Amino acid sequence: MIIITKVVPPVTLLWFVPSLAGAAEINQANTAWILTSTALVLFMTIPGLSLFYAGLVRSKNVLSVLMQCFVITCLVSVLWLAGVYSLAFGEGGSWPALVGGFSKVFLSGVGTDSVTGDIPETVFFMFQMTFAIITPALIVGGFAERMKFSAMIWFSVLWLIGVYAPVCHWVWGGGWLAERGFLDFAGGSVVHINAGVAALVTALVLGRRRGFPGTAMPPHNLTMTVAGAGMLWVGWFGFNAGSALAANGSAGMAMLVTHIGAASGALVWMFIEWARFGKPSVLGIVTGMVAGLGTITPASGFVGPIGALAIGSVAGAACFVATQVIKRVLKIDDSLDVFPVHGIGGIIGTFLTGVFVAGSLGGAGLPDGVTIGDQLLTQLTGIGATLLWSGLFSFVALKLIDATLGLRVTPDEETQGLDVVLHEETGYNM
Numbered sequence: 001m002i003i004i005t006k007v008v009p010p011v012t013l014l015w016f017v018p019s020l021a022g023a024a025e026i027n028q029a030n031t032a033w034i035l036t037s038t039a040l041v042l043f044m045t046i047p048g049l050s051l052f053y054a055g056l057v058r059s060k061n062v063l064s065v066l067m068q069c070f071v072i073t074c075l076v077s078v079l080w081l082a083g084v085y086s087l088a089f090g091e092g093g094s095w096p097a098l099v100g101g102f103s104k105v106f107l108s109g110v111g112t113d114s115v116t117g118d119i120p121e122t123v124f125f126m127f128q129m130t131f132a133i134i135t136p137a138l139i140v141g142g143f144a145e146r147m148k149f150s151a152m153i154w155f156s157v158l159w160l161i162g163v164y165a166p167v168c169h170w171v172w173g174g175g176w177l178a179e180r181g182f183l184d185f186a187g188g189s190v191v192h193i194n195a196g197v198a199a200l201v202t203a204l205v206l207g208r209r210r211g212f213p214g215t216a217m218p219p220h221n222l223t224m225t226v227a228g229a230g231m232l233w234v235g236w237f238g239f240n241a242g243s244a245l246a247a248n249g250s251a252g253m254a255m256l257v258t259h260i261g262a263a264s265g266a267l268v269w270m271f272i273e274w275a276r277f278g279k280p281s282v283l284g285i286v287t288g289m290v291a292g293l294g295t296i297t298p299a300s301g302f303v304g305p306i307g308a309l310a311i312g313s314v315a316g317a318a319c320f321v322a323t324q325v326i327k328r329v330l331k332i333d334d335s336l337d338v339f340p341v342h343g344i345g346g347i348i349g350t351f352l353t354g355v356f357v358a359g360s361l362g363g364a365g366l367p368d369g370v371t372i373g374d375q376l377l378t379q380l381t382g383i384g385a386t387l388l389w390s391g392l393f394s395f396v397a398l399k400l401i402d403a404t405l406g407l408r409v410t411p412d413e414e415t416q417g418l419d420v421v422l423h424e425e426t427g428y429n430m
Contacts, residue, residue: 001125002239004275006028006059008038009029009296010343012344018282023404024386024425025118026115026118026119026120026266027069027118027246029247029404030117030118030222030245030246030247030248031118031119031120031123032247032253033242033246033247034119034123034124034127034245034402035169036128036238036242036244037127037237037238037239037241037315038123038127038130038238038242039178039238039353040234040236040237040239040242041065041127041130041131041134041235041238041239042073042133042274043231043234043235043237043238044128044130044134044231044232044236044238044239045072045073045130045133045134045137045223045312046069046070046073046228047139047228048228048231048232048235049134049137049138049227049228049232050065050066050069050070050137050285051227051228051231052224052225052228052231052290053065053069053140053144053228053234053290053336054066054224054225054228054258055219055220055221055222055223055225055226055227055228056141056144056218056219056283056335056336057144057145057219057227057335057336058092058145058217058220058223058417059220059221059417059427060144060416060417060419060420060427061144061418062220062221062416062419062427062428063148063423063425063426063427064145064417064423065140065417066134066142066427067077067147067422067423068140068152068301069140069155069385070135071086071154072133072136072137072140072308073137074135075127075156075157076129076132076133076156076160076243077129077133077312078162079157079161080128080129080132081106081107082105083102083105083183084104084105084132084160084161084164084165085104085107085125085128085129085132085405086100086101086102086103086104086105086166087099087100087101087102087104087161087165087166087169088100088128088132088165088168088169088172089104089128089172089173090102090103090104090105090173090174090321091103091170095341096174096175097168097170097175097176097179098166098169098175098176099165099166099169099175100165100173102144103319104346104403107122108245110122110125111385113143114153117245117246118246119245120147124245126240127245128168128172128415131167131168131187131190131191132160132164134191134357135164135187135191135195136160136164137401138158138191138192138195138199138338138342139156139159139195139198139199139202139334139336139338140197140336141334141335141336141338142198142199142200142202142203142334142335142336142338142339142423143199143202143206143241143335144202144335144336145209145335145414145418146206146408146418147158147202147206147407147408147409148405148406148407148408148409149418149422149423150405151401151402151407152410155178155397155401156402156403158393158397158401159198159393162393162397163198163389163393163394164190164194165193166389167189167190167194167386167390168190170182170382170385171184171189171190171382172184174266175335177189177381177385178380179301180378181367181370181375181382181384181428182300182377182378182382183287183298183302183350183353183357183375183378183380184298184350184353184377184382185206185240185243185254185297185298185300185301185302185353185406186239186240186243186254186297186298186301186355187243187297187298187346188294188295188297188298188299188346188349188350189336189350189382189383189386190191190346190347191297191346191384192294192298192342192343192345192346193342193343193347193350193383193387193390194296194386195342195343196336196339196341196342196343196344196345196346196391196392197329197339197343197387197390197391197394198390199323199334199338199340199364199384199394200332200334200338200341200343200388200391201394201398202341202390202394202398203335204332204346205395205398205399205402205407205409206287206398206407207333207408208331208332208333208336209333209335209414210411210414210415212331212333213327213328213331213333216304219283220285222282224288224401226282226286227285227412229286232290232293233262233289233293233384233395235301236258236262236293236297237258237259238257239258239297240254240255240257240296240297240300240301241254241258241300243301244301247347250301250347253254253304253377253422254300254301256305256306256308257296257299257300257303257304257307257308258293258297258306258308258310259298260269260294260296260305260307260312261292261293261295261296261300261312262289262290262293262296262312263289263292263312263314263318264289264308264312264313265288265289265290265293265295265296265312265313265315265316265318266285266286266288266289266292266316267285267316267354268288268315268316268317268320269284269285269288269289269291269317269320270284270286270311272283272316272317272320273290273320275317276319280316284320284411285343287319288315288319288320290341290342290421291313291316291319291320291341291345292311292312292345292347293349294315294318294341294342294346294419295311295312295314295315295319295345295346296308296311296315297346297349297353298346298349298350298353299349299350299352299353299356301309301364301381302353302364303353303356303357303361303362303363303364304356304361304363305355305362306360306361306362307352307355307356307357307361307362307363308354309353310356311319311348311349314348314352315345315348316318318344318345318348319340319341319344319345322335322339322340323340323341325340326339326340328398328423335363341344347387349370350379350382351376351379351380351383351420353379354372354376354378354379355376357375358372381422398405409421409422411413
């Protein structure tokens, strides 16, 4: 069983508990693990998510997706240094419950001897930066094949500053949700709900791709998608187990439950699809894997193997149904299923964390006096706040960009494909 002293994410503990934040000695084992985890999480975006998404679009748009993921990686890295890190984790702001201050702009005052907990602050900065990179990159799947490159850049900038930084601060930077005891170990709300609802809003504001849903738009290269999916699975160990910020039992359990969540999500999705359509698909099993990974993420440091098996299995079934409803019933063109997989998965995982954290179910246990009902109410509060903030800000940002730059390429440009129209290149020369 995992033992924790407070039901708040480890990041919050390390940053705001004075005895830890002021630790003078660097733990080399923990530092080595977080350095490794940082590389693994960056590997999830470049090349993991990039290849996963690129294989799912049509061949005329493969480079556009790769380019979007690549430029988001570069852009977020610079913005994180310039001030977004400070907004998420800095101190001294006017509204500390809502957003951090400007004490860490351009890493002011941070040197090689600066520590967060018992690891160098530069390592903590880099680790958290990789989370900030992959979150807006996930949103790419909601508007793939139809958004202007310039509009994508401006939306990513505004969204990172206006949505990611505040929500990250609420949960991991000592903000109001952390104070309420909200549980999100590695990003159920900060990453998956946040990106999922933004992708849904973007898909609604942009409108459907030409021909959707009447024209079939199958993935052009499933081999590429499966390769990317495998990279995501491996990289996710850094994502979740690295969030312990230590090489300890909590990290080990987080890695274990991450793997079980992914495997169970993939299998359940595959068997449901097999029963419904007569054949199991490669696309289905890798999508179920991603659903399982996204859903176990908020719970990964708080639940045991039984909780992971249950959460992953629910994810495989629920996210499968959600994709069918979004695409076939509501006919919303969330191109690469960001909301039904990441958004719904994040909601389910964040909620079920409040159930399977119970010690009687193999979890870390709740503090004295806190019931499962109390914790579920807190979880629902965090879910609702993230949905509302991300949805409203995304809508306003999109409308602002549409009124100035325009969001969408022309119908003729969309037909021709974004690779040639926006980049004057093609992914394949045959």
